[in-house]
Amino acid sequence: SESQDDDEGDSQPSFIEATELLSASELRG
DSSP: OOOOOOSSSSHHHEEEEHHHHHHHHHHOO
């Protein structure tokens, strides 16, 4: 996701990472 797809995988990975971080944060409380 980093160094792969310069234009076709930029905002998607970012969004996924943000979602995962939010999920983890909520789960951890």
